[in-house]
Amino acid sequence: MIPYLHFDGTCEEAFQFYVKVLGGEITAMMAHEGTPAAEHVPPEWRGKIIHARLKAGSQELMGSDAPPGMFRPMQGFSVSLHPDTGAEGKRIFDALSEGGTVHMPFAPTFWSTQGFGMCVDRFGVPWMVNCP
CATH class of the missing domain: 3.10.180.10 (2,3-Dihydroxybiphenyl 1,2-Dioxygenase, domain 1)
Structure with missing residues (x-):
């Protein structure tokens, strides 16, 4: 997909x-x-x-x-990224969240000791960065 x-x-x-x-x-x-x-x-x-x-x-x-008058803000999904390392995940998350909105800061979680975070970038795209 x-x-x-x-x-x-x-x-x-x-x-x-x-x-x-x-x-x-x-x-x-x-x-x-x-x-x-x-x-x-x-x-x-x-x-x-x-x-x-x-x-x-x-x-x-x-x-x-989207053609004029047809754009609708993105919602109801996230583009999920799975970098190989926590350092790469943090770099990507920090870049995507700059000028956007952080919904969950990038940090270790019970399922990802290297880090997970959620943000919406400055273009309105929702992202999840999830390290192994």
């Missing part, structure tokens, strides 16, 4: 940020301009993203900018 996230005009910025935090590479970043969808969005929206794909190791994340 591949999470597909919808943004309110910040998809490109978010995916550039996720590459810095998670590594990997953006394998798709397609704007409305030049596609049949361009005629269905206002001219100022044509540079916004109709499809993006990030591949980091064997994991993928996809997303797009």
